[in-house]
Amino acid sequence: MTRAQLSFVAAVVGLLFSLVLYGCGGGDDDNSGFPDVRGVYRGTNTVTNSGCLDPANNGTSTDSNVTVNISSQSGADFSGTVQGADGRTASLTGQLTTDGASSGTITLASGGVAFQATFNGTLTGNVLTVNYSGRFTAGETCVFQGQLTATRQ
Secondary structure: OOHHHHHHHHHHHHHHHHHHHHOOOOOOHHHOOOOOOOEEEEEEEEEEEEOOOOHHHOEEEEEEEEEEEEEEEEOOEEEEEEEOOOOOEEEEEEEEOOOOOEEOOEEEEEOOEEEEEEEEEEEEOOEEEEEEEEEEEEOOOOEEEEEEEEEEO
């Protein structure tokens, strides 16, 4: 597994988290009281891997070409896809509170790579700042932490 693959996985985590926290206006009757997070987002993710089985995967990397498409939201629950610069696509689901906060765990299993992570984030104007940490459960032994900024298009 290369550092680029690990960077994509961490970017997926970061973008998923940012979408949960975006909370930008809009809304429809099904989402009454919850921020509308549907849409296409683009962002930059910086992640630091450590404790990797392959020492070449340790270190910090940045992916500035990540796209997230949140296509469905019903109340607090939403789902969609995430695609990194390397073309891998992951599915996502999450939950919101009425004030736009989020909670949950994000997981990915694709091409022999799997991870679990937790997150928190803030929104200032239209810019998201999301901090996250997690670990790989297949394909590598790294733990990771990162920060993502993303803007809805």
